[in-house]
Amino acid sequence: MKIKKQLEQKDNNTKNTRREFLKKGVLAGVGTILAGGIVTSFNATASGKTVNVLGPDGKVKTVAKEHLKDIGKKTEAQLQKAGREGIPNRRWVMVIDLGKCKNDQRCMEACQTHHQLWTSKDGKGDKVQHHINVHELKRNEKSGGFFMPKTCQHCDNPPCTKVCPVDATYKRDDGIVLIDNLRCIGCRFCVAACPYSARVFNWHNPKDEEKYADKKYNVELNVPQKRGTVTKCVFSADRLREGELPYCVSACGNGVFWFGDENEDAVTNGTTKETVRLSKLLKDNAAYTLMPELATRPRVYYLPEKDRIFPFESKKKEGDVNHHA
Amino acid sequence: MSEKKSLNKIVTDLTKPIKNHRWFMLWILFLLSVMGFGLFGWITQLTEGLGSTALTDYISWGLYISGFIFFVATALIGMLISSVLGLLGIKWITPIARIAELIAVGFAMWAGLIIVFDMGRPERLLNVFIHGRLQSPITWDVTVVMTYVTISILLYLLPLIPDMPFLKKTMTDAPKWKQKIYSILSFGWVGSPEQYKIIKRSIKVLAVLIIPVALAIHTVTSWLFAMTPRIGWDSTIFGPYYVTGAFVAGGAAVMIAMYVFSRTYNLKEYITDFHFDKMGKLLVLLMLVYLYFNINEYIVPGYKMKQGDDIHILNLFVGHNAKLFWSVQICGMILPLILFLFKRMRKPLPAMIISIAIVIGAFFKRYIITVPTLEHPAFPADNVPAEYLIYWPNWVEWSITMMAIAGAILIVTILAKLFPIMPIWEVAHEEGITNEEMNEFEV
Structure with missing residues (x-):
């Protein structure tokens, strides 16, 4: 994706110097693509391992692998530090429009893909993990059913971070509740304390563990997942840092999700990319939060499902119990 | 009681x-094989991860945590018998105080270990000390459990000191290492009036200290649950409810140990029908208090049947946990309570059998407190396999829990083989034997 984007950029902008161009990390390999590297020398070396790179003149050159140097990539320690500090001057907030959800579950799929989570399609289907889940609920016997995407609520008064004995899960200044999989001892007290069942555990080896083996741990992505630790929705903090919307928000095709910054009082719709005033959206649409009686003060708001744009079709069998709405 | 025993007889008997x-x-071999199987279970769990247990994202606490509460609960009896009753000057506890203290040491130590089995990352245990946070009930729990184990060990060791000279004199054919232990643990005891004064005062200080620590350890354990906003755990009486339940479990465990030791150690003259009768009466009192807390815990929400509470209560009373719930309530509390009202049932053998029922009931009561609450999350378990809400521990969890139980019994067994099961000097005092007579004791 990135390489394609930047190649297009090259066509449009031939003024790029070679140095700048390489800095952007454009390296096209035959069969391999390495993003974020810089060539320190073009001489082949003893190891004989070479990589084909696309030079500034548009020609492919072969260079020794040792001469590629990582630039612009944070070390694990830097990632950990940034993950604790959060994104300055932001107060992230999510608004979920229940009238627009038709249970497509594209949000769930995107989330599972990017966060290295087990899905029902993997293996025997006995390992399923969700950072975001879509519930089917009913407010009472007489009212109609509706679908409710549920992420971590990123509470301002989180019951989960309070009980963590090692400060592995914590609340950041930008409103996000994160979990550090390198510190978590796996006691699952936070799982017990969360009233929204938003937290899941890595009971088994993480999915595609080998594939992620050399990846640096990014606390803002919760990847690579670590067995024996808790994982949860992180509001796609890694995406927010790059100025992008969360994975689930972008994946939705029905305009369910609004995401933005409370400080700016603006939220953007993941589907239409329309940006509106947060305060007005909440005020005009009778926004509410989940289980307000617990005073957890969620950062995720819901707009009631009045004026549904899709007909509701239950997927549940008779006798299933809905506990809460 | 019967006629006075001579010091010689007491020392020989004990x-x-x-x-x-x-x-x-x-017996040791049996315990070790049980533990060996548990070790195999733990190795399996370490290699495959906690996924080798029956736990899921919804039922994420199960047998280990239930077992943990059970172990802490059983350990609490040391405080009640050797401390509270001792400070009140109640004499009949003299021959059983050390048994209670042994159970406290053994079970409290394994309570600390069983928590490690529940951890997804046991190798990060030190994080609790490196990154420990004051606001987490787990930090409080770790602190008080360690304090309780320490004070319990001291309360076991201090009254051993005056016994050591007797052991040194009588156990002349014991192996060298054993005699060395006896020498070290006598801490230069000669039986001077000054030494008696110091030891009695030290024991008294520890006996007072352990009361708040013991209350804290089990109250904090209950807070692991009560501090979360979950239906079934979100209760203000969880602290005292747990503490009173703990005394019942521990009292019954002491009763079983009394029976076993009086029979296998041939000490029927010391632990008599009178002691079983007294323990039976004590258990009646403890169970009455526990029953009172049970009524409060279940009838109050059961009367109102608020949304959420109703699902939990109905599940316990008539739902799929009803069989287990009523079994533990009736066989583990109500029936023993009624039976112990009859003098004939407070005779050693029936008292021991009833106590076994109480202990088994106490174990599964902790399961009933832990698991059913998790079976009813506030939001339905959508898009996950149906098994995520159904839990029954598998062989890995059972084997590891059995290892913990066998391990606690192993500690009790070994200590009871190294040192007398009753304080010789205190038993002698009760028989009117003076300190001087004890100091002059020769085989």
């Missing part, structure tokens, strides 16, 4: 079981 090793090795 040191004889330490020398006699019949059946001992076989």
Whole structure:
């Protein structure tokens, strides 16, 4: 994706110097693509391992692998530090429009893909993990059913971070509740304390563990997942840092999700990319939060499902119990 | 009681079981094989991850946590018997106080270990000390459990000191390492009035100290649940509810140990029908208080049947946990309570059998407190396999829990083989034997 984007950029902008161009990390390999590297020398070396790179003149050159140097990539320690500090001057907030959800579950799929989570399609289907889940609920016997995407609520008064004995899960200044999989001892007290069942555990080896083996741990992505630790929705903090919307928000095709910054009082719709005033959206649409009686003060708001744009079709069998709405 | 016993007889009677090793090795072998199987279970769990247990994202606490509460609960009896009753000057506890203290040491130590089995990352245990946070109930729990284990060990060791000279004099044919232990643990005891004064005062200080610590350890354990906003755990009486339940479990465990030791160690003259009768009466009192807390815990939400509470209560009363719920409530509390009202049931054998029912009931009561609450999350378990809400521990969890139980019994067994099961000097005091007579004791 990135390489394609930047190649297009090259066509449009031939003024790029070679140095700048390489800095952007454009390296096209035959069969391999390495993003974020810089060539320190073009001489082949003893190891004989070479990589084909696309030079500034548009020609492919072969260079020794040792001469590629990582630039612009944070070390694990830097990632950990940034993950604790959060994104300055932001107060992230999510608004979920229940009238627009038709249970497509594209949000769930995107989330599972990017966060290295087990899905029902993997293996025997006995390992399923969700950072975001879509519930089917009913407010009472007489009212109609509706679908409710549920992420971590990123509470301002989180019951989960309070009980963590090692400060592995914590609340950041930008409103996000994160979990550090390198510190978590796996006691699952936070799982017990969360009233929204938003937290899941890595009971088994993480999915595609080998594939992620050399990846640096990014606390803002919760990847690579670590067995024996808790994982949860992180509001796609890694995406927010790059100025992008969360994975689930972008994946939705029905305009369910609004995401933005409370400080700016603006939220953007993941589907239409329309940006509106947060305060007005909440005020005009009778926004509410989940289980307000617990005073957890969620950062995720819901707009009631009045004026549904899709007909509701239950997927549940008779006798299933809905506990809460 | 019967006629006075001589010091010679007391020393002989109490040191004889330490020398006699019949059946001992076989029993140890049995405990070790149970533990070996548990170790195999733990290795399986370490290699495959906690996924090798029956736990899921919804039922994420199960047998280990239930077991943990059970172990802490059982350990609490040391505080009640040797401390509270001791400070009140109640005499009949003299021959059983050390048994209670042994159970406290053994079970409290394994309570700390069983928590490690529940951890997804046991190798990060030190994080609790490196990154420990004051606001987490787990930090409080770790602190008080360690304090309780320490004070319990001291309360076990201090009253041993005046017994050491007797052991040194009588156990002349014991192996060298054993005699060395006896020497070290006597801490230069000669039986001077000054030493008696110091030891009695030290024991008293510890006995007072352990009361708040013991209350704290089990109250904090209950807070692991009560501090979360979950239906079934979100209760203001969880602290005292747990503490009173703990005394019932521990009292019954002491009763079983009394029976076993009085029979295998041939100490029927010391632990008599009178002691079983007294323990039975004590258990009646403890169970009455516990029953009172049970009524409050279940009838109050059961009367109102608020949304959420109703699902939990109905599940316990008539739902799929009803069989287990009523079994533990009736066989583990109500029936024993009624039976112990009759003098004939407070005789050693029936008292021991009833106590076994109480202990088993106490174990599964902790399961009933832990698991059913998790079976009813506030939001339905959508898009996950149906099994995520159905839990029954598998062999890995059972084997590891059995290892913990066998391990606690192993500690009790070994300590009861190294040192007399009753304080010789205190028993002698009760028989009117003076300190001088004890100091002059020769085989």
